[in-house]
Structures are given as structure tokens and as C-alpha cells.
Amino acid sequence: MDSKRNLLVIGNGMSGARVVEEILARGGADLFDISMLGDEPHGNYNRILLANVLESTQGAEDILLNPLSWYEQNHIRLRAGVRATRIHRFARRVEIDDGSDEPYDLLIIATGSRSYLPPVPGLRTDDGRLRPGVFGFRNLADCHGMAQYAAGKSRAAVVGGGLLGLECARGLQRLGVEVTLVHRSSHLMNQQLDAIAGAILRAQVEAMGIRVMLGAEIRYSRSERCHGCHPRWAGMWCLPNDGGRSRHLGLRRRD
Ligand SMILES: Cc1cc2nc3c(=O)[nH]c(=O)nc-3n(C[C@H](O)[C@H](O)[C@H](O)COP(=O)(O)OP(=O)(O)OC[C@H]3O[C@@H](n4cnc5c(N)ncnc54)[C@H](O)[C@@H]3O)c2cc1C
Numbered sequence: 001m002d003s004k005r006n007l008l009v010i011g012n013g014m015s016g017a018r019v020v021e022e023i024l025a026r027g028g029a030d031l032f033d034i035s036m037l038g039d040e041p042h043g044n045y046n047r048i049l050l051a052n053v054l055e056s057t058q059g060a061e062d063i064l065l066n067p068l069s070w071y072e073q074n075h076i077r078l079r080a081g082v083r084a085t086r087i088h089r090f091a092r093r094v095e096i097d098d099g100s101d102e103p104y105d106l107l108i109i110a111t112g113s114r115s116y117l118p119p120v121p122g123l124r125t126d127d128g129r130l131r132p133g134v135f136g137f138r139n140l141a142d143c144h145g146m147a148q149y150a151a152g153k154s155r156a157a158v159v160g161g162g163l164l165g166l167e168c169a170r171g172l173q174r175l176g177v178e179v180t181l182v183h184r185s186s187h188l189m190n191q192q193l194d195a196i197a198g199a200i201l202r203a204q205v206e207a208m209g210i211r212v213m214l215g216a217e218i219r220y221s222r223s224e225r226c227h228g229c230h231p232r233w234a235g236m237w238c239l240p241n242d243g244g245r246s247r248h249l250g251l252r253r254r255d
Pocket residue numbers: 010011012013014015016037038039040047048049050051082083084085110111112113137138139164167
């Protein structure tokens with residue numbers, strides 16, 4: 001009889017894989033049958049390097065931390081490409097979006113975070129998916145989607161002037177797209193920098209050819225031709241456009 005307990009990890013990202021590495025290093029393989037669920041269809045990768053994938057200086061395979069062979073070698077049952085949808089704590093099982101479920105004795109939840117998308121009209125289709133040309137910047141699929149969509153397009157707006165927004169803006173620019181960076185605060189990277197450092201950073205970013213718009217927030221996104229700017233909006237910016245039809249963001253100054 002197998003006296004090992006079922007250890008189930010939801011989330012196959014940097015923390016999920018790291019905690020399993022640690023458990024294995026402490027002899028956990030003798031104690032647990034380990035299963036991992038991840039809704040991304042690959043092994044664990046270094047998310048911090050995603051900008052390199054966006055700008056194509058590294059491929060997805062270059063940033064893998066735990067390739068699929070690592071799971072096999074360590075007898076970890078990985079279910080990649082499925083999403084946990086519900087946890088039944090008393091029954092100790094997890095429902096999966098493909099209709100199956102997974103039992104557990106011990107459960108670790110390492111599901112990370114996701115891109116914040118402002119609740120403005122036009123970013124999503126009626127069924128809740130992001131419209132073509134609108135992307136978060138969180139995973140490999142976002143990078144591949146952006147790079148594919150940007151091919152042959154001319155302009156992009158990046159919303160958010162923190163570290164990730166800056167990386168994304170630079171990545172898109174390197175793909176040959178003209179980028180406007182839109183940020184709510186009065187200076188870039190306001191969580192990390194004071195106003196003076198933010199101003200220095202802004203000057204450097206602009207010197208790279210990225211347009212910076214501060215104190216602005218998006219009001220809507222729409223897929224129509226641009227007929228000029230409404231006086232209340234500071235401007236209208238096109239996300240990568242598609243065959244003459246552009247996606248527009250209505251922008252409002254925060255005074
Ligand atoms: C572009 C970018 C650059 C970054 N740069 C830095 C940096 O320079 N320095 C730094 O310290 N941090 C950086 N970070 C943040 C860092 O990547 C995160 O802190 C780290 O990835 C968190 O690890 P995690 O395992 O908690 O979450 P994640 O790496 O997000 O992994 C969570 C995993 O769980 C999966 N998941 C979520 N819900 C479910 C579900 N219901 N069922 C199955 N699977 C699910 C997700 O798809 C994902 O694969 C950056 C992040 C990004 C996106």
C-alpha cells in the first residue's frame with residue numbers, strides 16, 4: 001500500500017515550482033506523491049525575463065527554469081494547461097476546468113497575480129475576453145500575442161508607467177512600434193522613485209523615443225476611425241491598428 005500523501009500544488013509559476021524544489025530537497029519525495037496544476041501549457045519559466053521574449057532577444061525556451069523533463073525526473077505529475085476552478089475543502093478535492101478533479105491531502109496555492117485591467121468600456125468583448133489588440137503583460141502568451149499583433153502595425157499605447165509598463169514599452173518599441181506610455185501619476189515609477197528621480201527617468205525614456213503622458217488615465221477603448229479629440233480628453237492614442245481601422249484609447253488628464 002502506498003503510504004505517501006497526495007500533495008497538490010495549484011500554480012506552476014516561480015513560487016509553485018520553487019516550493020516543490022524545496023520540498024524535494026528536504027526529502028519530500030519519500031513523503032508525498034506530488035501533482036501540480038498550471039493553466040499555462042509549459043514548464044515553469046522566469047517571468048522576470050518576459051520583456052526579452054517580447055523584444056525577441058530570448059526565446060521561450062531560453063527562460064525556462066523547470067523544463068518538462070524536470071517534472072518527469074522528479075516524478076511530479078504536471079497537468080499543464082488546465083485551470084483549477086473550485087476547491088472543496090471538506091472533500092479535499094479540486095475541480096478542474098476540463099471537468100475532471102484532483103484529490104489532495106495537502107494543498108498549496110501558488111497562483112500568483114494577474115494584470116490589472118482598468119474597468120473602462122471597450123477593453124473586453126461581450127463574453128469577457130480581451131479585444132484583439134488589447135493585452136496584459138503577464139505571461140508568455142501575452143508576449144507572443146503582442147509580438148504577433150504588432151507585426152506591421154505602427155503605434156501602441158502602454159498603460160501604466162511602473163517597471164512592467166516601462167519594460168513593455170521598450171519591448172514594443174524594439175519591435176518597431178511607436179509607443180506612447182500613459183501613466184496616472186505625476187511621475188514614472190512613483191512607487192519606487194521620488195518626483196526628481198521620476199523626472200530624470202522620464203527624460204531618459206523620452207530620449208529613447210518613447211512618448212510619455214503623465215497624469216492621464218484611459219476612459220475607453222474603441223475600434224473606429226479617429227476623427228479628432230474631444231476637448232475633455234487630452235488626446236486619442238492608437239493601439240496597434242488593423243487594416244486602417246484603429247483601436248483608440250480615450251485619455252483624460254487627472255487634474
Ligand atoms: C514582465 C514581468 C517582469 C517582472 N520583473 C520582476 C523583477 O524584475 N523583479 C521581481 O522581483 N519581480 C518581477 N516580476 C514579478 C515576478 O515575476 C512575480 O513576483 C513572480 O512571478 C511571482 O511568482 P508566483 O509563482 O507567485 O506567480 P506566477 O509566476 O504568476 O505564477 C502563478 C502561476 O499560477 C497559474 N495559475 C493562476 N491561477 C491558476 C488556476 N486557477 N489554476 C491553475 N493555474 C493557475 C498562473 O497561470 C501562473 O502560471 C515581474 C513580473 C512580470 C510579469
